[in-house]
Amino acid sequence: MNIQITAKKIEIPPEIRDDAKEKFGKIKKFNHNIQNIEVVFKAEERRIICETIVRLDHHGGSIVIEVAADSIQGAVDLAVEKCERQLRKEKERESVRRRQIAANKHDEREMQ
Numbered sequence: 404m405n406i407q408i409t410a411k412k413i414e415i416p417p418e419i420r421d422d423a424k425e426k427f428g429k430i431k432k433f434n435h436n437i438q439n440i441e442v443v444f445k446a447e448e449r450r451i452i453c454e455t456i457v458r459l460d461h462h463g464g465s466i467v468i469e470v471a472a473d474s475i476q477g478a479v480d481l482a483v484e485k486c487e488r489q490l491r492k493e494k495e496r497e498s499v500r501r502r503q504i505a506a507n508k509h510d511e512r513e514m515q
Contacts, residue, residue, distance in 0.1 A: 404431055405439040413446040423479045433490035436460050453478035
């Protein structure tokens with residue numbers, strides 16, 4: 404899994420960059436299909452915007468998250484939390500789809 408962190412109109416201290424990489428690296432446990440994570444920090448007025456794109460392999464597509472906070476660290480924390488929630492939802496949807504497919508196959512066998 405590749406984690407890319409970039410910044411626009413703002414300088415990110417190395418310790419915060421390393422902390423962000425560590426925190427985003429832990430979300431792998433919520434979905435094992437993550438190929439890469441792209442994190443972009445932007446400074447707008449007195450807020451920090453953190454846009455995160457999580458690319459999933461196979462047919463998973465991408466998850467795009469955008470949060471705003473007063474500090475870089477706050478933006479990282481909010482983005483990680485939101486990302487975890489979205490990945491849990493995606494995993495649950497996949498689980499439901501698999502159960503429905505299995506149930507449909509079972510019903511078809513009984514009808515034959």
